[in-house]
Amino acid sequence: MSATPSPDQRLNVTQLFQEHYDALYRYLVRLTGDPDLAADAAQEAFVRLVERPPQDRHLRAWLFAVATNVVRDTARARARWLKLLSAAPDRAPVGDQPALPDAAAESGERRKMVRAALDRLSWKEKTVLLMREEGFAHHEIAAAVGTTTGSVGTMLARALNKLSNELAPTSESLR
Amino acid sequence: MNLTLGSRPQHLEDGDLVRYMDRQLDRAGNRRVELHLTACAECAARAEAMQARSRQMSAWLADLDVPAPDDEKRALAMAAVERARFRARAGWGGRPALAAAAMVAMLLTVAFGTAPGRAWVNGAVERLGGVFPGQAEQEQAASRAASPQAGPAAAAVPTADAEPSAAPAATAAPRRPTRPVLPPGMSEAVQFNPAGNYVLLKFESRQRMGWATIRIRDISSASGQVVAGRRSETLVPTSDGLLVRNAATSRADYTVEVPNRYRFVRVQIGDEPETTIAVSRARRDWLWTMSLSDGGG
Numbered sequence: 001m002s003a004t005p006s007p008d009q010r011l012n013v014t015q016l017f018q019e020h021y022d023a024l025y026r027y028l029v030r031l032t033g034d035p036d037l038a039a040d041a042a043q044e045a046f047v048r049l050v051e052r053p054p055q056d057r058h059l060r061a062w063l064f065a066v067a068t069n070v071v072r073d074t075a076r077a078r079a080r081w082l083k084l085l086s087a088a089p090d091r092a093p094v095g096d097q098p099a100l101p102d103a104a105a106e107s108g109e110r111r112k113m114v115r116a117a118l119d120r121l122s123w124k125e126k127t128v129l130l131m132r133e134e135g136f137a138h139h140e141i142a143a144a145v146g147t148t149t150g151s152v153g154t155m156l157a158r159a160l161n162k163l164s165n166e167l168a169p170t171s172e173s174l175r
Numbered sequence: 176m177n178l179t180l181g182s183r184p185q186h187l188e189d190g191d192l193v194r195y196m197d198r199q200l201d202r203a204g205n206r207r208v209e210l211h212l213t214a215c216a217e218c219a220a221r222a223e224a225m226q227a228r229s230r231q232m233s234a235w236l237a238d239l240d241v242p243a244p245d246d247e248k249r250a251l252a253m254a255a256v257e258r259a260r261f262r263a264r265a266g267w268g269g270r271p272a273l274a275a276a277a278m279v280a281m282l283l284t285v286a287f288g289t290a291p292g293r294a295w296v297n298g299a300v301e302r303l304g305g306v307f308p309g310q311a312e313q314e315q316a317a318s319r320a321a322s323p324q325a326g327p328a329a330a331a332v333p334t335a336d337a338e339p340s341a342a343p344a345a346t347a348a349p350r351r352p353t354r355p356v357l358p359p360g361m362s363e364a365v366q367f368n369p370a371g372n373y374v375l376l377k378f379e380s381r382q383r384m385g386w387a388t389i390r391i392r393d394i395s396s397a398s399g400q401v402v403a404g405r406r407s408e409t410l411v412p413t414s415d416g417l418l419v420r421n422a423a424t425s426r427a428d429y430t431v432e433v434p435n436r437y438r439f440v441r442v443q444i445g446d447e448p449e450t451t452i453a454v455s456r457a458r459r460d461w462l463w464t465m466s467l468s469d470g471g472g
Contacts, residue, residue: 014253022243154188
C-alpha cells in the first residue's frame with residue numbers, strides 16, 4: 001500500500017494540476033500527434049502523482065517523465081494490437097485515412113511535414129527535443145529518458161540537425 | 176558539467192554547442208567555450224547556426240499545437256485526480272485494491288452478520304480505515320454539537336454552507352469553517368437527521384462508474400457529500416435519509432457518514448432490491464464502499 005500523501009501534498013496536487021496540466025498536454029500533443037492520447041496520458045500522470053507520490057522534489061519533471069512513459073507504453077500496446085490486426089487481415093478495419101479539415105492549407109501541409117519529420121526521430125531524440133522545448137534542464141531530461149546528462153546535449157544536437165536537414169528546404173518553399 | 180573535447184582537433188562538438196546554448200555547462204566549461212568561440216570563426220558560425228535551428232525548431236513545433244482541452248475535459252481530468260485523492264485518503268493502496276473488495280465483502284458479511292446474498296449482490300463492499308474526506312471538520316462540528324438538540328431531528332437540515340440561500344445560522348448545527356473554493360467535482364456536505372431507527376440512502380440510478388462510501392461511526396449528525404466526479408448530481412435530504420439525484424451517465428463518488436445510533440442503513444439503487452446494513456454498536460467505526468456501476472466499478 002502506498003504512503004498516504006500529507007495534507008500539503010494533497011493541497012499541491014490541485015495547484016500542480018492548475019500550473020502544469022496545459023504545458024504537459026501541449027508537450028504530449030507534440031510528442032504523440034494525438035490530442036486524445038495526450039489528454040489521457042496527462043490525466044494518468046496526475047492520478048499516479050496522487051496514488052504514488054514521488055520523493056522527487058522536481059515534480060514537474062516527474063510528471064512529464066511519467067506521462068512520457070504512459071505514452072510509450074500505450075504506443076507499444078497499440079503496436080502489438082496493430083501487429084495482431086495485420087496478422088488477421090479479415091478483421092482489420094477498413095476505411096480511408098481521416099482527412100484534416102485544413103489539409104489543403106499550407107499550414108496543414110507544414111504541420112504534416114513537421115509531424116512526419118518528428119516521428120522519424122528516435123523516441124529518445126524526440127523526447128529530449130520536446131522536453132527541452134518545455135524548458136527542462138539537461139539533467140531532468142536525462143532522468144526522464146534514462147541516459148546521462150552529458151549525452152543529452154549530443155542527442156539534442158543530433159535531433160536539431162536531423163530536423164533542420166529535413167524541414168529547412170521545405171519550410172522555405174512553403175513560406 | 177565537464178566540457179567534452181571535439182573529435183575534430185581544435186573544434187567543439189555540436190553537443191557542446193547545445194550545452195553552451197542551453198546554459199548547462201559549469202563556469203569553467205562555459206568560459207572555455209566562450210574563449211574558443213572568440214578565437215575560432217568556424218565554431219562561432221556553427222554556434223550561430225545551431226541557435227538559428229533552435230529558434231526555427233520552436234516555430235515548427237508551435238505549428239503542431241492544438242488548443243488546450245476545454246473546461247469540461249479539464250474538469251473530467253481533475254475529477255479523476257480527485258477520485259484518486261479520495262482513494263488515497265481513504266487508505267486504499269490504489270486501483271488494484273478495488274478488485275479485492277468483493278472478497279472482503281464476503282468476509283465482512285460473515286463477520287458482522289449481515290444477511291449474505293441480500294446485502295451486497297451487485298455492489299462490492301470493503302471495510303477500510305484511514306483518513307476520511309471532511310473527517311476532521313466533521314469531528315469538530317460533532318463535538319461542538321454535542322448538546323441536547325444534537326439528537327435525531329424530525330426534519331432534514333442542510334448544512335448552513337450547503338446552500339447560499341439557506342437560513343443563516345438559524346439551525347442548531349454550528350457553521351463549519353467556510354471553504355473558499357470547492358475543488359472541481361465535489362459538492363458541499365449535506366446534513367440530514369432521520370427520526371426513525373434507520374437511514375435510507377437512495378440513488379436514483381446506477382452509474383457509469385463511481386463508488387459510494389458509507390461510514391458508520393459515533394457522530395451526532397448524518398451527512399453526505401459528492402467527493403469526486405460531480406457534474407450535475409445533487410444530494411437531497413429526505414425525511415428518512417438522503418436522495419442522490421444521479422443518472423446512468425454519472426461518474427461521481429460519494430461519501431455518507433451515519434451516526435451509529437441508527438440500527439440500519441438501507442441502500443437502494445434505482446429500482447433494485449434494497450440492501451440493508453445492520454449497524455452493530457459494538458463496531459463503532461465502520462467504513463464500507465460499494466460500487467455504483469453495473470460492472471463493479
